[in-house]
Amino acid sequence: MNKLRRRILKSGVTTLCAGALPAWALNRSPIKLGLIESLSGPFANTGEPVYRNLLWATERVNARGGVRLAAGASHPLVLERYDSKGQNEEALSALRAAIDNGVRVVLQGNSSAVAAALIDAIQKHNERDPARRVLYLNYSAVDPALTNEKCSFWHFRFDAHADMRMTALMQVLREDADIGSAYLIGQDYSFGQAVLREARNQLGRLRPDVLVVGYELHPVGRIKDFAPYAAKIKRSGAQAVVTGNWGNDLMLLVKAAREAGFEGRFYTFYGNALGAPAAMGEAGVGKVLAVADWLPNVATPESAQFYKAFRQRFPRPEDDYVHMRMQLMIEALAQSMEKAGSTDTLAVARALETARVELAGRAGHMRAEDHQFQQPLVVGMMQRKGSAGVAFDVEGSGYGFQVIKEIGAEQAQLPTMCRMHRP
Numbered sequence: 001m002n003k004l005r006r007r008i009l010k011s012g013v014t015t016l017c018a019g020a021l022p023a024w025a026l027n028r029s030p031i032k033l034g035l036i037e038s039l040s041g042p043f044a045n046t047g048e049p050v051y052r053n054l055l056w057a058t059e060r061v062n063a064r065g066g067v068r069l070a071a072g073a074s075h076p077l078v079l080e081r082y083d084s085k086g087q088n089e090e091a092l093s094a095l096r097a098a099i100d101n102g103v104r105v106v107l108q109g110n111s112s113a114v115a116a117a118l119i120d121a122i123q124k125h126n127e128r129d130p131a132r133r134v135l136y137l138n139y140s141a142v143d144p145a146l147t148n149e150k151c152s153f154w155h156f157r158f159d160a161h162a163d164m165r166m167t168a169l170m171q172v173l174r175e176d177a178d179i180g181s182a183y184l185i186g187q188d189y190s191f192g193q194a195v196l197r198e199a200r201n202q203l204g205r206l207r208p209d210v211l212v213v214g215y216e217l218h219p220v221g222r223i224k225d226f227a228p229y230a231a232k233i234k235r236s237g238a239q240a241v242v243t244g245n246w247g248n249d250l251m252l253l254v255k256a257a258r259e260a261g262f263e264g265r266f267y268t269f270y271g272n273a274l275g276a277p278a279a280m281g282e283a284g285v286g287k288v289l290a291v292a293d294w295l296p297n298v299a300t301p302e303s304a305q306f307y308k309a310f311r312q313r314f315p316r317p318e319d320d321y322v323h324m325r326m327q328l329m330i331e332a333l334a335q336s337m338e339k340a341g342s343t344d345t346l347a348v349a350r351a352l353e354t355a356r357v358e359l360a361g362r363a364g365h366m367r368a369e370d371h372q373f374q375q376p377l378v379v380g381m382m383q384r385k386g387s388a389g390v391a392f393d394v395e396g397s398g399y400g401f402q403v404i405k406e407i408g409a410e411q412a413q414l415p416t417m418c419r420m421h422r423p
Contacts, residue, residue, distance in 0.1 A: 030078040031067055031343055033058065033333075034103035036094045036118070038086035038110055042221035043247045045274055046110045047083075049321045050139070054079055054107060056313055056322075057330035067334050070341030077334070086110070086221065088117040095121055099132055104345050105333065109140025109159065110246070112191035116146065119155050126154055126345075126423075133345035135352075137333065139326050142269075143191045144198075147372040151418035154345075156352055156366060158329040158373045160293060162191060162244060162269075164414055166198045168291045168377040168407045169267050173240070174206040179265065183214035183238035185229065187249055192217060195244030195269070213238050221249060226256035233257060239264045246270045254288070255279035265289065273321050277382060278397040285399065288382040294324035294362055295380045295401050296392040306360035307392060317396025324362050325375065331357045332366065346423060364409065370418035377412045379405040 035054060037047040058077040061067065066074035080103060082094035091114045098106060108118055115138055126133040138146065138157045142165065147157050160168075173179060184199050186192035196215060203210050213236040218229065230253070233241060241264060245253055254266060254276050264287070270276070271290035280288055296307040310322040336351035337343055353368040364375030380401030385393035389402040 028066070028073060028075050030076050031337070032078050032080055032101070032103045032105070034080050034082055034094075034098035034101075034106045036082045036084050036091050036098065036106055036108045036114075039081060039083040041085040041087070043086045043110060046247045049274070049319075050110065050323075050326070051079075051081060052314055052319060053323050053326040054330065056310060057327045059313075060327075061330060061334045067337050069337065069343070075343075077330070084108070084111075084114060086114070088114055092117060092121055095125075095134075099125070099134060104133065104343065105135045105137065105348075107137050107139065107329075109138050112141040112143035112146065112194075113189050115141030116143070116150060116190065119146065119150060119152050122154050123152050135345050135349055137329055139323065139329055141191070143194050145190065145194070147370040148417040151370050151416070151420050153349060153371075153420055153422050156349075156371045156373070158325045158332070158364075160375065160377055160412060161372065161414075162194045163198050164377070164412050165244075165269050165291045166195065166202055167414065168379055168405070168412060169242075169269075169289065170202045170206050171407065172289060172379050172405050173203075173210075173242075173267055176240075176265070179207070179210060179240045181211045181213045181236070181238050182240045182242055182267075183216075183233045183236050184212060184242050185214065185216045185218070185233070185253070186244050187220040187246075188217035189220050192220070192244055196242075199242045210240075218249075221247070223249065223252065226253045227260065229253065230256035230260035230262060234260045234262050238262075240267055241265070242267045244269045247274060251275045251279050254284070258283040263287075271382065272380060272394055272401045275395065277394045277399040280382070281399075284382045285384060286381060289379055289404075290382075290401060291377060291379050293364075293375050293377060295378050295403055296322070297380070297390055297400055297403055298362075298378060299389065299403065300361045302361035304391070320395040324359070325364075325373070327359055328357050328362070328364055328373075328375070331359055367413075367416075370416040370420065372416065374409045374413050376409050377407045378403050379407075 039047040062076045066076045084091035136155045142161045144161045144163045184196045186196045266288045271288045332355040339351040340347035356365040383390045383402045390400040393400040
């Protein structure tokens with residue numbers, strides 16, 4: 001077994017088998033995409049939904065003939081999996097293995113701490129080894145700094161960052177006359193800190209009458225029992241909780257709050273995902289809000305058709321949770337490669353800076369200034385499936401999210417402090 005083979009196995013990489021590709025693609029050189037994500041460890045439940053989304057997106061590109069480059073030949077997209085275990089060092093090891101395996105486009109999103117480490121490593125690698133430059137597409141790491149003071153030419157973010165998401169949530173909270181006090185709780189790292197900081201800032205500006213009765217950061221992925229936190233929330237008298245928690249840290253928090261008898265509202269970034277609706281159950285109906293780039297119950301025929309197609313591809317309830325932004329990301333990548341007529345990293349990056357994409361009635365564009373994708377956002381309220389505006393539930397839980405607010409891309413955009421160095 002050669003050294004490269006050992007490195008790949010150690011990183012936990014898995015490649016789509018050749019049999020999963022269309023027959024035409026078997027003799028064409030593939031374009032490798034490297035997914036670096038938590039596929040084991042405390043946040044393993046966040047990695048697999050990402051993989052399903054990206055797999056479906058690449059299958060769609062391949063089904064229409066792949067990526068057509070300048071020479072006229074079409075090339076399939078092939079998705080490889082690298083397990084970061086949610087840790088920076090593991091992610092950097094996976095990055096090295098991916099580069100050695102011929103990957104020139106890296107995909108990652110679940111953890112802004114990992115994202116920051118990857119941006120720095122890729123920047124240094126591309127300066128040191130221009131023949132093997134790497135492009136980094138980010139679908140979920142939303143620390144605002146990543147497209148502000150830490151912006152990089154090689155990094156493109158397709159999710160709305162935390163301040164953009166908070167701005168959308170606050171458009172709903174500022175109109176909620178029932179809220180007089182709020183408890184702010186989040187994960188103790190760059191993203192969680194940014195969420196609480198912006199929540200306090202926007203509450204002070206938009207709802208100065210709302211009293212912040214708690215401001216708490218907790219370790220990421222290490223709390224097994226959120227009952228003590230839920231008890232403090234209950235004792236505080238808070239009428240709302242604002243949190244950016246994700247993964248098990250969100251699911252366990254809302255479950256503990258339910259068991260503690262908390263009856264206030266949850267203003268969340270990810271309350272519509274990863275078991276949270278099932279954990280909250282009836283206690284979440286009319287009380288849990290989530291902000292997203294898209295929700296299955298967006299009331300258009302194109303949106304419903306898109307969601308039904310995903311569920312047909314992945315019919316098990318536990319395989320639910322499709323992300324529109326991930327689909328738009330792969331579409332933007334394919335479009336940019338075809339525009340560049342090449343897979344050359346620099347040429348693709350330059351094309352990607354001005355990408356405009358549309359799918360199932362949703363559209364967005366990349367802002368060249370900071371490589372922050374600009375797109376509409378929606379806020380949904382948890383309701384029972386079958387109630388008004390809730391044709392689809394989440395993970396077969398019987399609960400879905402009714403869209404109560406739509407924010408246009410021009411309303412969601414925020415200024416940037418990025419001072420980008422371009423090669």
